[in-house]
Amino acid sequence: MDQITHDVRTAQWAEIVRSCHERPAGQSAKKWLDENGINEKQYYYWQRRIRNLVAGTTSKSLPATRPTGEV
Structure with missing residues (x-):
């Protein structure tokens, strides 16, 4: 799939x-x-892809973080 097709499909599914x-x-x-x-x-495939694009990540999960104890 070329980039233009990908962009069009992403826009359609985002809508x-x-x-x-x-x-x-x-x-x-x-x-x-x-x-x-x-x-x-x-739907759920594209929802996940769009969320990852918005979040700026393509990984399936976010890295774990440690609480610092500071407020």
Whole structure:
């Protein structure tokens, strides 16, 4: 996949993720995805990728930190 295609898909999925987060109160994500014809596994895959892009990391988990005890 070339960079332009990747950027377009990322933008499309970012809009889908945003729309799902703005779904009506009380409606489950699964129900919203079903009503909008979106594959649940694809949605969570892209949600994770977008979160990693926003966080500036591509790792699957963040490194552990030690509490310093300072407030």
